[in-house]
Amino acid sequence: MSAENAAPKILVFSTDIISDPGIDQAGLLKLHYSPSVYTISLPCSSGIKPRWIMRAFEKGFDGVFIAADGHECSYSPKCSEYTNKIIEQTQEMMREKNINPKRIRMAALCSVCAESFVSHMGNFSKILAELGSIQSEISVSQ
Amino acid sequence: MKQRIGVYICHCGGNISDYVDVQQLGKLMAKEDGVVISKDVMFACSDSTQKEIEQDIKEKQLDAIVVASCSPKLHTHTFRGVAIRAGLNPYNYTQVNVREQCSWAHSDRPMDATIKAYGLIRAGINRVAHSEALESIEIEAQKAVAVIGAGIAGLRAALDLARMGNQVYLIEKEDKVGGRVLTAGKLFSSGENGKDVIEQLVRQIKQMTNIQLFTNATLGKVSGSVGNYYMDVNVNGELLKLHVGSVLVTTGFDFYSPGEGEYGFNMSDRVMSLQDFNMLVEGSNGQLMHNGQPVKTIAYIYCVGNRQSKGENKYCSRQCCTAAIHSSLNVHEKFKGVKAFHLYRDIRTYGKHELLYEESSRKGDIYIRFDEKEPPVVEIKNGKPFITVKDYLTSKKELTLDADLVVLVTGMVPRSDSTQISELLKIPIGNDKFFNEVHPKLKPVETVIKGIYIGGACQGPKNISESVQSALSGAAKINSISRKGSIKPEPIVARVDADICAWCNKCAEVCEFDAVKPIESSGKMIAEINISTCTGCGICAPVCPVNAIEIAYFTDNEIESMIDGFAEPADIAPREEVKETASTGQSKSLAGYPKIWRTIAGAMDDKTLTIPEIAGLVNISNHEATWNVMTMNRYGFIEAVGLNDDETHYNYKLKR
Numbered sequence: 001m002s003a004e005n006a007a008p009k010i011l012v013f014s015t016d017i018i019s020d021p022g023i024d025q026a027g028l029l030k031l032h033y034s035p036s037v038y039t040i041s042l043p044c045s046s047g048i049k050p051r052w053i054m055r056a057f058e059k060g061f062d063g064v065f066i067a068a069d070g071h072e073c074s075y076s077p078k079c080s081e082y083t084n085k086i087i088e089q090t091q092e093m094m095r096e097k098n099i100n101p102k103r104i105r106m107a108a109l110c111s112v113c114a115e116s117f118v119s120h121m122g123n124f125s126k127i128l129a130e131l132g133s134i135q136s137e138i139s140v141s142q
Numbered sequence: 143m144k145q146r147i148g149v150y151i152c153h154c155g156g157n158i159s160d161y162v163d164v165q166q167l168g169k170l171m172a173k174e175d176g177v178v179i180s181k182d183v184m185f186a187c188s189d190s191t192q193k194e195i196e197q198d199i200k201e202k203q204l205d206a207i208v209v210a211s212c213s214p215k216l217h218t219h220t221f222r223g224v225a226i227r228a229g230l231n232p233y234n235y236t237q238v239n240v241r242e243q244c245s246w247a248h249s250d251r252p253m254d255a256t257i258k259a260y261g262l263i264r265a266g267i268n269r270v271a272h273s274e275a276l277e278s279i280e281i282e283a284q285k286a287v288a289v290i291g292a293g294i295a296g297l298r299a300a301l302d303l304a305r306m307g308n309q310v311y312l313i314e315k316e317d318k319v320g321g322r323v324l325t326a327g328k329l330f331s332s333g334e335n336g337k338d339v340i341e342q343l344v345r346q347i348k349q350m351t352n353i354q355l356f357t358n359a360t361l362g363k364v365s366g367s368v369g370n371y372y373m374d375v376n377v378n379g380e381l382l383k384l385h386v387g388s389v390l391v392t393t394g395f396d397f398y399s400p401g402e403g404e405y406g407f408n409m410s411d412r413v414m415s416l417q418d419f420n421m422l423v424e425g426s427n428g429q430l431m432h433n434g435q436p437v438k439t440i441a442y443i444y445c446v447g448n449r450q451s452k453g454e455n456k457y458c459s460r461q462c463c464t465a466a467i468h469s470s471l472n473v474h475e476k477f478k479g480v481k482a483f484h485l486y487r488d489i490r491t492y493g494k495h496e497l498l499y500e501e502s503s504r505k506g507d508i509y510i511r512f513d514e515k516e517p518p519v520v521e522i523k524n525g526k527p528f529i530t531v532k533d534y535l536t537s538k539k540e541l542t543l544d545a546d547l548v549v550l551v552t553g554m555v556p557r558s559d560s561t562q563i564s565e566l567l568k569i570p571i572g573n574d575k576f577f578n579e580v581h582p583k584l585k586p587v588e589t590v591i592k593g594i595y596i597g598g599a600c601q602g603p604k605n606i607s608e609s610v611q612s613a614l615s616g617a618a619k620i621n622s623i624s625r626k627g628s629i630k631p632e633p634i635v636a637r638v639d640a641d642i643c644a645w646c647n648k649c650a651e652v653c654e655f656d657a658v659k660p661i662e663s664s665g666k667m668i669a670e671i672n673i674s675t676c677t678g679c680g681i682c683a684p685v686c687p688v689n690a691i692e693i694a695y696f697t698d699n700e701i702e703s704m705i706d707g708f709a710e711p712a713d714i715a716p717r718e719e720v721k722e723t724a725s726t727g728q729s730k731s732l733a734g735y736p737k738i739w740r741t742i743a744g745a746m747d748d749k750t751l752t753i754p755e756i757a758g759l760v761n762i763s764n765h766e767a768t769w770n771v772m773t774m775n776r777y778g779f780i781e782a783v784g785l786n787d788d789e790t791h792y793n794y795k796l797k798r
Contacts, residue, residue, distance in 0.1 A: 011705065011708065017580060017581050017584065017585070018581070020215075021213075021215060021584070023242075023243060024213045024215065024239070024242035024243065025242075026242075026247055027241065027242035027243055027244070027245075027246035027247035028242055028246060030246055030247070030249055031247070032247060032248065032249070032250050032251075033247060035244075035247075035248040035251055035254035035255055035257065035258045036254075036258075038258070038261060038262065038265070038708045039239075039243055040701060040704055040705075041214070042680060042696055043634075043677075043678055043679050043680055043693070043696070044679040044680055044681060046652075046679070046680070046681040046684070047679060047680020047681055047683055047684065047693065047696070048684060049683060049684045049689070049698070049701075050684065051689070051698070051702075052698075052701050052702060052705065055702050055705050055706075056705050059705055059706060059708070059709035060709050061705075061708075061709070071572070071573040072572070072573075073570075074570055074578055074579070074580045074581070074589070074590045075570065075590050075654060075677060075679035075681060076570070076652075076654045076679070076681060077570060077571060078652075079681075082652065082681060082684075082685075086684050089684075111581065111583070111584075
């Protein structure tokens with residue numbers, strides 16, 4: 001593995017119709033972001049289970065980013081509210097395991113938000129780099 | 143768990159393989175648990191590779207496949223088709239995006255791109271290993287459609303639906319049809335009168351025996367789901383029960399109504415909306431008169447009630463600039479010596495509407511640009527409006543205009559009864575309060591409610607032409623369902639573990655589509671999902687306190703195994719450079735490229751050949767020969783050397 005790959009590992013939950021096309025667009029435009037960013041696409045950000053996020057931390061992801069539909073969600077006008085609740089619930093679980101709640105972040109991304117996505121990844125990577133590896137927090141909690 | 147998985151990693155020409163070492167990944171994936179076959183292929187979507195995958199599924203009895211290539215948005219249906227043709231359930235296939243979200247995004251770091259691709263494909267294998275064979279339930283679909291709203295969009299859509307053989311019920315709330323176009327007067331660009339256009343459509347509708355038009359009709363209770371909606375319609379106090387397969391909503395819009403005193407509105411009858419002004423122009427002859435007084439100067443104020451950064455309506459209504467300029471030109475055409483001032487923020491006469499703007503400028507109309515922060519001020523003195531405005535194009539010089547009439551160019555707003563329609567049909571409403579489509583570009587007339595479509599200005603500001611186009615798109619979509627007589631909705635829906643569920647109502651509370659209801663099962667109450675109304679959004683799953691709900695295709699096993707796959711350490715060797723030697727003698731090696739290329743190169747040798755000649759020598763179809771020769775040409779293995787003698791084909795030879 002290259003030394004550069006030591007960059008914070010981020011799991012992104014995107015949405016099939018709104019934010020995932022925006023992430024695709026970043027690639028199409030050859031806008032570069034960290035190769036340590038992995039994406040799972042779902043129908044709606046309000047369908048993310050906290051246990052999936054916790055699983056990511058257990059498996060060594062340094063941060064989880066939720067690329068939400070926000071007001072553009074075609075399923076529910078309360079999508080942001082529901083996703084926020086999921087994050088709050090997960091952050092409680094994170095605190096119990098001594099995982100810094102800053103390791104989870106949400107932003108609304110649209111289907112053409114390529115530059116915005118790259119910018120979010122850059123900023124989140126910086127925050128995570130300052131927090132250090134997830135392994136340090138998980139080992140403390142154990 | 144699937145135990146006979148096939149993995150296909152695409153070069154996509156060089157779009158992926160220029161950055162990701164797909165050959166190495168192909169070899170590595172062959173060692174993964176459950177993987178029976180792993181190949182790197184030049185173009186996974188090509189006919190020949192699709193046939194190769196089909197053959198592998200049959201011969202090697204694969205129970206799942208992973209295709210690592212481009213975005214799932216592009217070829218999911220292609221490879222689901224491959225699976226179906228080979229007798230495999232299409233949901234036992236997983237698409238892995240190693241192009242848009244890997245090779246292109248990390249083209250600056252090929253080694254890291256390969257490491258990431260390894261994780262992505264591992265995750266895909268893990269996911270497909272947990273995949274389930276999902277079956278769609280075939281639902282009989284009524285060949286009848288309800289079109290709600292008989293404005294121009296609804297009328298045109300009803301006609302098209304009827305011409306395509308559907309029974310159409312056209313439901314109009316008002317006592318007459320035609321909506322806003324009926325009173326729009328002269329239309330751009332045809333020059334026709336709106337009333338004439340509507341009358342012509344009504345004549346055509348009356349000739350159709352399969353359209354039933356109901357005026358003074360309001361929508362009541364709606365139940366059912368795609369293919370079979372049951373609707374109560376109140377027509378002049380009489381209850382009518384309709385059974386339709388789909389619904390097209392074309393309820394249109396309202397014009398923004400200025401507030402009391404907004405730009406002098408309701409403070410003087412000389413301040414009026416553009417719609418009232420158009421009726422004044424329509425009703426005047428010889429000279430433009432208002433209350434017995436001649437009108438010589440008109441001030442149009444744009445963006446009234448729209449583009450309000452701090453107000454309700456933040457959006458641009460798109461058509462009002464054109465409508466105002468069109469009215470101004472109508473005035474010039476009908477009456478002599480009328481001066482017009484256009485107080486605007488931005489002129490948005492897009493497309494051919496720009497011609498109107500040009501014509502208006504040529505006629506001497508004066509355009510004054512203001513800013514939202516410093517809007518014009520309208521004062522009424524002795525019953526006459528005076529306007530003060532800062533002209534942003536002349537260093538904010540303050541101008542005072544003395545106008546006979548002030549015309550407020552108002553934008554579009556959602557209809558006052560749109561919330562009621564939304565509640566009856568469960569159509570989501572967007573931030574702008576108009577009906578929300580699934581995606582403005584990818585699914586512009588579909589709503590998340592299967593079988594409910596939206597068209598025209600009920601989904602956002604549109605001009606007449608755009609409204610009709612979107613309504614016709616809706617009609618075409620609906621016909622694609624009704625003509626088959628049955629539909630097979632995607633089986634990606636919620637499901638409940640009856641053993642765990644203890645009915646707490648939380649899932650039903652968050653479901654926007656009434657898809658969750660309590661039922662009694664084995665002596666206790668549990669949640670039951672109505673699969674025909676469930677959209678598979680998954681909102682119900684995280685709220686379940688006992689994790690009794692999962693969404694098919696997005697199960698805990700599938701998602702968590704993907705996370706595990708991403709996390710697996712990758713042991714990737716640095717990529718070997720392709721050596722520039724070749725057994726065939728050409729300067730560039732064909733090693734690592736498709737076998738058929740080496741066969742073609744061997745057959746061509748030193749000869750100059752056309753594509754049909756190559757096809758004959760290699761014993762492949764002309765189509766396949768064209769595909770491969772073109773790609774070899776792009777990669778610099780083959781070059782075109784002019785036309786053959788009878789000038790029917792190009793000659794090709796190997797590059798040395």
